[in-house]
Amino acid sequence: ASVLSERVSLSSKSFSDGVYSEDHLDVFAEANLADDVLVESGDASKQLLFDESSYKELEGEDGYKGAEEEEEIDDIQFPFSVEALDRGELPIYREPTSTEDNDIPPVPQVTGCRTHGQVALTYSEGPSDATAKIVRQLNNAQVRSNFFINTTWLYTQQYAMVVQNMYNAGHLIGMTYRAPKHEDGSSYTDSEIRQDVINSARMIESLIQVAPKYVRLHYSNQEDTRTENIINDLGFILVDYNLDSMDYLHKTGPEIQNVYRKAFVRQKDTYDAKGSFISIQYDIPGSGSLAAVPYIIQTIEEEGYTAVRMDGCLNDAKPYKASADSLEYVNDKFSFNTTGYKQGQKPAAIITNSMDENNQEFYAEEEEEGDDFFESKANVSFGILVTTVFIAFSGTVVQYI
Known part of the structure; x- marks a missing residue:
């Protein structure tokens, strides 16, 4: 095991x-x-x-x-245990005890919302050419979502503008982080990781004038508790998930919709109550995240759930940091408990299967071996995803929000 x-x-x-x-x-x-x-x-x-x-x-x-x-x-x-349901509580943190380094305890990570019936849609590893299109569909359905930004791509002006536009549309901006290594393969020291985390958050801060508070670690089989603790000490909140859309395996909207539908139905059949979910999608070329947007929203609506931002998910009135290296939390005009905070959804019409076909054509690329972006997830090769990510990021045509 x-x-x-x-x-x-x-x-x-x-x-x-x-x-x-x-x-x-x-x-x-x-x-x-x-x-x-x-x-x-x-x-x-x-x-x-x-x-x-x-x-x-x-x-x-x-x-x-x-x-x-x-x-x-x-x-x-x-999303939660029988004991927690009986107590009227939702445990929202995952606390693993078996880790890569037993000398460094893990940091609890958020995996669910505080309120039954909520779903926080989260997107990781973008922005990419797919991100602007995803955000447009979310906006059309009046859904405010959560984007965990990979700051590697922010050196490209087009993608920096995508982040600004999604923030101005009311979506919550978090950060995806992966601890780097030196050219010789050696690991960064604690102080180097600390500075790298701050520098990454500053890139986002320079675009939206507040620093991200919520951070998701880049997927890895081995839990990096050292990096977790450094990030936690800097005042960031680590976010995981409890509903995997599997958009790295499934490429069509109906397939991913089925993952959501089965999760909701099984939850109801097992506990006779709604759960709370933090789902994960990857807004990168090659995943099924773009094709799935209207189908996911339709299913959330049909099953009686409410789409929320992470601050609404956690009842957090201050979902950002004042600055990357600050321990002070702040809000903005879209934050929970402000007049600008919105939650819920208004499903837009799903336009036949042509959306999936067009999406497949847009992402179709020659399969080859690539980086270990989705290391060993479900024993599947992610060469296609990695290849298309870098092809898309090297292109010049970007569709803005």
């Missing part, structure tokens, strides 16, 4: 009490479901948020079906 142990905590008490067996762990690990698990905090017995029926559904007549049957397992995502 090595994959699972890198991402999720299970106390020894959970095993001794028979909550979950080694067989359960083997199944979850083999299915690469670690990112979809939220662990309840504040309780001596931390439990995986899967019940026995979920485990049974992974089995066929000949036993466990295997991770290759992705459609059978991609929707197994629960």
Whole structure:
């Protein structure tokens, strides 16, 4: 269960009490479901948020079906535990205990909203040519979303303008961060990482006049607790997710819509109550994020959920930092508890399947091996995604918001 142990905590008490067996762990690990698990905090017995029926559904007549049957397992995502529901609480933090470096404790990461029935749509690793189109669709549906910016792309003026435009449209701006390495492959020191984080946040601050408060770490199999603690000490809040749209596997709107729909239905069937979700999409060429926007919004509406920004998700009236190196939090005219804060959605009409076809044509590129952008996610090759990311970012045609 090595994959699972890198991402999720299970106390020894959970095993001794028979909550979950080694067989359960083997199944979850083999299915690469670690990112979809939220662990309840504040309780001596931390439990995986899967019940026995979920485990049974992974089995066929000949036993466990295997991770290759992705459609059978991609929707197994629960936002909170039965105990938390009984108490009327939503544990919103993931607190893993098994990490890459046992000497450095992990930092809790936000994985859910404080209010039942909320969905915070988050987009990571942009901006790209796809981002402006995604934002336009969100604006048309009156949805305010959350964008975790990869500042690598902000050296290009077109993408810097996209960030400014999405901020001015009322979307929340966060930051995606990946600890760099020296040219010789050696790791940065703590002080170097600290300065790099500040410099990255300053790039965003220079565009929107406030610094991001919410940070998401670039995906990695191994949890970098050293970087987590440095970021936390600088006053940033780490954000994870509990609903993976799998837009890196699925390229059409209906496929990704099905991931959402199954998650909502399973939540209701299991707990007879709405959950709270932080979903993740990747606003980069090659993912299905652009094609999925109207389908996701339609499903959120049909299932009785409300789309929110991260500040509404957490009831946070000050969702930014005064400056990149400051510990002071501030608000702006769009923040939670201001007259400019908006939540909810107004689904726009879905224009047949031509949207998906056009999206596929726009992103079609020759497959080749690339960087480790989505390292080992669901045992799939992400060469296509990585290739198209760099092709798109090197182009000159950008569609503005």
